[in-house]
Ligand SMILES: Nc1ncnc2c1ncn2[C@@H]1O[C@H](COP(=O)(O)OP(=O)(O)OP(=O)(O)O)[C@@H](O)[C@H]1O
């Protein structure tokens with residue numbers, strides 16, 4: 637047996653299993669990589685929303701990162717919910733020590749999660765500045781949604797042209813690449829995710845499915861990109877692979893509970909065919 641590529645998610649737990657590190661781990665598995673975790677927070681969460689958050693001590697978060705990377709080794713890492721300025725500072729320090737991000741050679745995807753899809757806060761307001769100064773400059777790629785764009789830049793994006801302005805403004809905070817996700821561009825009949833490297837834009841356009849079950853879509857996209865990076869893909873190819881993965885995962889989304897269900901990589905598993913809408917797998 638050979639050891640597969642390894643990835644790390646530094647993220648919070650979603651007890652409902654739709655988003656957070658649960659979404660990341662199942663995406664890693666479906667992408668054929670071994671996923672590891674540094675847990676930042678335990679949320680009390682279901683399909684209706686978040687009713688509690690218990691954060692993990694920052695030094696325990698940092699210790700998980702160091703423990704995993706120094707023994708198991710990872711070829712790419714990502715962040716999800718980081719919750720507080722103190723956890724962000726601890727993550728930045730740990731990443732520098734083990735070579736994650738631009739200080740080292742392990743690609744680092746920063747998904748700057750600020751709220752759940754129900755609008756429940758997952759980040760202290762005081763931590764916005766920590767993202768801008770401590771994580772964006774260390775990131776290979778940042779993947780904000782349009783609500784996060786507004787929080788970090790003050791820009792209100794309602795058109796594809798404004799998506800470009802937002803990418804430029806975020807690039808000034810120091811990441812190597814910016815992916816401005818267009819899932820929340822409600823008037824757009826398609827979903828355009830816009831990649832920018834400081835000089836060139838690359839557009840990734842996919843269908844917009846008429847479903848309310850999109851819990852975990854941002855996490856699933858960032859994890860599938862991270863998996864492709866761990867396998868050695870360059871950033872453009874990794875985002876292309878991630879976009880293809882999320883399109884099929886939104887197509888395969890299913891209801892759970894009384895609220896919003898998850899996007900899902902079940903479409904990768906032959907045994908799951910009976911749960912999928914007929915015709916939901918293409919290619
Ligand atoms: N209805 C949809 N149909 C197809 N793709 C979608 C849909 N909604 C979102 N996506 C895609 O899912 C990914 C995540 O996008 P989005 O902008 O919703 O991020 P997010 O808000 O971080 O996600 P989350 O729902 O996890 O908070 C993007 O690739 C986006 O294009």
Ligand SMILES: Cc1ncc(CO)c(N)n1
Pocket residue numbers: 647648649650655656657679681716717749751752753758851852853854855
């Ligand atoms: C723990 C956690 N991380 C991320 C998100 C955003 O999808 C969520 N709802 N919960």
